[in-house]
Amino acid sequence: MLPERNSTKARRTRANIIESALSLFREQGFDQATMREVADRAGLAVGAAYYHFRTKDEILLALYESTIDDALERARFKSAKSADFADRVKDTLEFKLSLLKPFRDFLGPLAGHALIPGSALSPFSDESSEIRAREMQLFSSIIHGSSLKVASEFKQHLPRLLWLYQMSVIAFWLRDTSTGQSRTLRLISISLSLIMKLFAVTRVPVLRQANGLILSLLELTEPDNSEKQAACA
Amino acid sequence: MLPERNSTKARRTRANIIESALSLFREQGFDQATMREVADRAGLAVGAAYYHFRTKDEILLALYESTIDDALERARFKSAKSADFADRVKDTLEFKLSLLKPFRDFLGPLAGHALIPGSALSPFSDESSEIRAREMQLFSSIIHGSSLKVASEFKQHLPRLLWLYQMSVIAFWLRDTSTGQSRTLRLISISLSLIMKLFAVTRVPVLRQANGLILSLLELTEPDNSEKQAACA
DNA sequence: CCTTAAACTCGAACCTGTTCAGATATTTGC
DNA sequence: GCAAATATCTGAACAGGTTCGAGTTTAAGG
CATH class of the missing domain: 1.10.10.60 (Homeodomain-like)
Structure with missing residues (x-):
């Protein structure tokens, strides 16, 4: 360090x-x-x-951090307007994108690091864990302040899931060449409707058999339990 | 060029x-x-x-291409063993990963290009459209040779969807540090079970109302219709 | 063969991220 | 205020991807 x-x-x-x-x-x-x-x-x-x-990339990361930092607070305030979960998420995402807009043109190269396993700039890396935690915290507050109904066993995974969803949206947005990235806005609203339906389905008795599958998928993709086996040895 | x-x-x-x-x-x-x-x-x-x-990366891409090339034929043969859709996809993905295994350590840099909008090396780019088309063709043959039942309006989107699914699996695999990437194997089998359930659900009358949403999401993410508006002007 | 244009190869030079052995400034302990 | 310690800064040097002008080889036409 x-x-x-x-x-x-x-x-x-x-x-x-x-x-x-x-x-x-x-x-x-x-x-x-x-x-x-x-x-x-x-x-x-x-x-x-x-x-x-340390590197040129790190300047970019600092830039991103300093922009997102106070933005998180404003986003929290912004999302509080409605109690509807989908509305809150939508508001937050749109607000974040509007903040990122000025950087959109040179955020591409940064995004490239996301998939490179060792990269410090990957949003999955240890180096960016702090900012990631802060973002997830925002999503936590969005969830808890809303009237969302979802099968209880999923609750603990929701912030990470929402963060992952946000990342996907941003990835799409970066490559969205439609004027004003209007396509991304439609993507958000459609996918959110679907997600809400999916949430509803997880509470339907007949379909709950799938919940076990979903849960194991969620646990499988959790980042930190890769050393559990090693710890036993 | x-x-x-x-x-x-x-x-x-x-x-x-x-x-x-x-x-x-x-x-x-x-x-x-x-x-x-x-x-x-x-x-x-x-x-x-x-x-x-043109670049060092392009050598890596050529390397990948020359490996995947004959592999596609063998994968087609391999997947033909069962008529069950999930089995076919599973076999194909596992086979592909086994082929990619020797390259796993240095495939990262290539993956990094995937998210960079302008990159010629992105699997979404025009430059790699040929190999992408060949891969999708494989998925087409997997679909058509199987006993898959899915709402008819989705049929045309399946190859692309499957290709996208494959890309996600590979992205996960690249960052999978479990021994022998066993975690990825579990991911494949669990996610495929879920996908099959999802397919089944799209044919349940009560839930078909969501199909319209899914369809518009699929069309929204289609790569080539971004100029439709421009063509009207 | 010889000519000539295109295809191919060479390697020095260029560019830019990064490092490092020293300055120079600032703070700390007295 | 002063000396040692620490923090900050300098710019030349390095490394490795990439370019480019100038050669060399190959293929086609006559």
């Missing part, structure tokens, strides 16, 4: 670099902008940038 | 490069192996390698 970097100066320099990076990324895209340019615009040498950020 | 490169010599050189790359990637991993080494081992200068392949 990097040293503290918590002094006022370090924080200011970091902010300075992030700001320069943001404007450059906006102007030229993530790939085109070079670290030398970022450092130049911040009035620093490359080495200084690498003193505060 | 690159020129023809279809002469005997070009084909031989390409094969030569691919072979060198494969052995090097196996020995050192994709990232560690340098283009200079690949070229050296093939008895060429770097420039020659770049005459035949």
Whole structure:
């Protein structure tokens, strides 16, 4: 891990670099902008940038984090308007997308890391666990504040599921070339209707036989229990 | 686009490069192996390698393609053993994963391109449409040779859906750290059971009301109808 | 054969992310 | 205020993917 970097100066320099990076990324895209340019615009040498950020990607991650950070609070407020689960999720997702919109053009390269197993930038990685936890927390509050009815055994998995759903929506949105990404908005509203129907179905007695399957699928995809066997040895 | 490169010599050189790359990637991993080494081992200068392949990643793609190519035929044969749809899909997926296994460690970088919108290496891109079409064709033959019963309006979407399912399985497999990726095998069998149940449900009269939703979701995610509006103008 | 254009190959040079051995600034202990 | 310790910064050097102008080989036509 990097040293503290918590002094006022370090924080200011970091902010300075992030700001320069943001404007450059906006102007030229993530790939085109070079670290030398970022450092130049911040009035620093490359080495200084690498003193505060391990990699170029990490600057992008910090950028994302600083944007999403206060956004989470606003999203929580925004979603509280209705008690209907689907409405709340819809509001939240649309709000998040509107926040991400300015970055859409250079978020693509970042998304590429999602599937690369070792990447620190993957939303599944340890490095981004903090921000992931914060996002899931938002979904938790959305669930608990709503009037959602779903088979009780699924409750504990819902935040992660919702987060996964959000990631899929974002992945679709990044590749959505329709004007204003209107297609994504339709995707959200249709898929949410379906999800609600699915939730309803899990409570129908005749169909509950499938719940066991769903549950084992959920447990199978849980990230942290891969060492359970190792611990027994 | 690159020129023809279809002469005997070009084909031989390409094969030569691919072979060198494969052995090097196996020995050192994709990232560690340098283009200079690949070229050296093939008895060429770097420039020659770049005459035949636009990028390092493209060599990996060619590698993947040459592996998957004859595999598709064998997979078709393999899946024909049973008439049960789920069994056929399961056999095919497991067979494909067994083929990909030797590449698993260095397939990550390739997967990374999947989500990057403009990437030529994305499995969604125009450039890889040929291999995608061939894979979907396999799924078509799996469907048509089986005793699958599903609401008729979904039939036309099944190959693409199955292909998407395959991609998800592979994405999971790439990040699956359980010994022998046993977890992925369980994922396949559980998710297939669920999918079969879902198929059954689409034919239950009371629940058919959801079919319209599903159908519009399927059409929304179709890749080629993004220009329909533009064509009207 | 010889000519010539196209296909192919070469390898030095380029570009850009990253590192590192030292400056320079800032803080801390006294 | 001062010296040691620590934090911050510098810019040259490195590494590896990629480009490119200049050769060399091959194929076709005469």
